Amino acid sequence: xxxxxxxxxxxxxxxxxxxxxxxxxxxxxxxxxxxxxxxxxxxxxxxxxxxxxxxxxxxxxxxxxxxxxxxxxxxxxxxxxxxxxxxxxxxxxxxxxxxxxxxxxxxxxxxxxxxxxxxxxxxxxxxxxxxxxxxxxxxxxxxxxxxxxxxxxxxxxxxxxxxxxxxxxxxxxxxxxxxxxxxxxxxxxxxxxxxxxxxxxxxxxxxxxxxxxxxxxxxxxxxxxxxxxxxxxxxxxxxxxxxxxxxxxxxxxxxxxxxxxxxxxxxxxxxxxxxxxxxxxxxxxxxxxxxxxxxxxxxxxxx
Numbered sequence: 001x002x003x004x005x006x007x008x009x010x011x012x013x014x015x016x017x018x019x020x021x022x023x024x025x026x027x028x029x030x031x032x033x034x035x036x037x038x039x040x041x042x043x044x045x046x047x048x049x050x051x052x053x054x055x056x057x058x059x060x061x062x063x064x065x066x067x068x069x070x071x072x073x074x075x076x077x078x079x080x081x082x083x084x085x086x087x088x089x090x091x092x093x094x095x096x097x098x099x100x101x102x103x104x105x106x107x108x109x110x111x112x113x114x115x116x117x118x119x120x121x122x123x124x125x126x127x128x129x130x131x132x133x134x135x136x137x138x139x140x141x142x143x144x145x146x147x148x149x150x151x152x153x154x155x156x157x158x159x160x161x162x163x164x165x166x167x168x169x170x171x172x173x174x175x176x177x178x179x180x181x182x183x184x185x186x187x188x189x190x191x192x193x194x195x196x197x198x199x200x201x202x203x204x205x206x207x208x209x210x211x212x213x214x215x216x217x218x219x220x221x222x223x224x225x226x227x228x229x230x231x232x233x234x235x236x237x238x239x240x241x242x243x244x245x246x247x248x249x250x251x252x253x254x255x256x257x258x259x260x261x262x263x264x265x266x267x268x269x270x271x272x273x274x275x276x277x278x279x280x281x282x283x284x285x286x287x288x289x290x291x292x293x294x295x296x297x298x299x300x301x302x303x
């Protein structure tokens with residue numbers, strides 16, 4: 001198995017990819033580029049939709065269009081390029097905190113993690129937004145983190161995973177889908193810290209957990225930022241496989257294609273050194289490869 005680039009296009013910081021099954025298109029965001037992207041993977045043509053602020057994460061909506069977490073709130077667009085309607089405001093200071101990794105659960109609630117940009121107050125949190133009854137219900141689920149990432153559910157929806165990237169750890173909880181409650185918190189996995197004075201030439205560093213996806217067998221696929229790899233972990237945290245990536249900083253995987261056996265990854269070039277970009281010129285591109293086990297399909301936002 002080997003990676004291929006979706007196109008020659010590169011972006012600053014790709015994140016939040018998902019495969020839209022009815023449109024047969026891949027969606028993702030460029031956070032500092034303030035844009036949402038989508039591509040017909042058969043044609044390799046990428047469309048761009050500029051946003052008024054940084055989009056942390058997106059999800060498809062069951063009634064069409066997207067739900068979008070921007071820096072200052074959660075918005076609904078009924079169609080590509082359509083008007084942005086604010087549906088919720090999350091309780092944080094947008095001067096130093098913004099939306100980051102997120103996705104929908106199996107009942108259509110939109111979960112949004114945040115990032116503490118100064119990395120000073122462990123102010124990153126995890127929220128869900130439930131719009132099924134009309135008025136949004138915002139619920140806080142976790143906090144005391146620096147950068148929310150790696151949100152994913154087990155195939156039976158009985159477990160939730162959530163990573164704190166700078167702290168090199170992934171949390172897990174038992175989860176009750178109907179009541180939307182987390183319980184039995186544990187540190188699911190810790191990762192070796194970044195060595196002092198690290199540069200990209202130091203291949204001993206395995207990276208830190210960024211975005212994630214889960215396959216039908218319950219295995220957890222983590223993008224290891226600065227580790228130049230995607231790691232596949234069993235539900236008990238054992239490392240099952242590791243795939244080297246064509247960029248030093250993979251940011252998030254997702255499964256796509258008609259059989260959900262194509263693994264897509266977004267990557268980053270924002271803030272990377274000139275020397276690193278010479279070595280990895282397609283940093284910021286989207287890559288894909290075929291895998292043996294199908295992934296879980298994307299969940300749609302319900303409103």
